[in-house]
Amino acid sequence: MTAVTIKDVAQRAGVSPATVSRVLSGNPATSAESRQQVEEAVRALDFRPNAQARALRSTRSDTVGLLVSDVRNPFFADLAHTIEQGLLELGYVTLLGNANENREQQDRYLDTLISRRVDGVIVAPQGGDSASIDALLTRDVPTVFVDRTIPGVDVPSVTTDSGPGIRAAVRHLAELGHVRVGYIAGPQSVSTGRERLESWTSAVAESGLSDDPALVHLGDFQSASGSEGVHALFSLDEPPTAILAADSLMAVGAIAMLHRLDLRIGEDVAVVAFDDVEWFSLLDPALTVIAHSVDEMGRRAVELLQEVIAGRRPDSVTLPSELVVRASSSSPVPTPSRPLGRN
Known part of the structure; x- marks a missing residue:
């Protein structure tokens, strides 16, 4: 099917191609009668202006x-x-x-x-x-x-100020009695990864939680690194009793690995995720999150x-961040699980 052109519209409307162009561009230098004729022809022919050609003639591409x-x-x-x-x-x-x-x-x-x-x-x-x-x-x-x-x-x-939400999460876990809390961090090449790790480090120092560097696993904001983080943290001689994942996708990977290790969220290990994904509240148990809009x-x-x-x-x-407490972190401190591969 041959594409409809401005010339086709002009011929049907009984006006010049220049008039059609002025009508289509919104130029007021056309009569009401001409505008009506062109608009009727455009509808009848189902004419669609060439967006690339229009962009070349103007400073807008829409x-x-x-x-x-x-x-x-x-x-x-x-x-x-x-x-x-x-x-x-x-x-x-x-x-x-x-x-x-x-x-x-x-x-x-x-x-x-x-x-x-x-x-x-x-x-x-x-x-x-x-x-x-x-x-x-x-x-x-x-x-x-x-x-x-x-x-x-x-x-x-x-951007989001991650600090308030992370500090609240650390206080929450400390008040429950957790001491060794694992943190699955984002990549340090991007601002959110760096800022959240800085907020975590400061909050840990303020709360008295263990500052064992082995409790921090550097991920990449993708689910596989969440799984790798959990595997590494629970391979320690003294595994953590709680986990905080620095974004939703790493939290998904962390949850998947916890299930593979038969660790019960909210019972064997407390879990907190940064980002409040809609279906996190539908999990069993529902996931505690650091939320921002x-x-x-x-x-x-x-x-x-x-x-x-x-x-x-x-x-x-x-924008602000805040802690939303749900069942994944509401249980008392569990007995630390044994390291992977140990009897």
């Missing part, structure tokens, strides 16, 4: 790039949905990219978004030293960071980008 860290992570899936819906209400189509917690993959997507002439970009950056991040800023592409930041890069951002983060990111596109320089936003 598209925004969104790059999340890992689409499999429930937190980022919810964040992407909130941002995409918010942008759609403003008339933007979202081009979604998945960095897969990998800087090279991030840069490949960002280079593509730049070449597509998107009107702006919302990105959860994978750390510094990115030529593609530099290219965004050099080309003055309106950019907002979400969830993560890069030190020294002055871009409006929406993914919907609010998404809405504020869209608002910031709208301001940047309009040429303004909005202030960054920091």
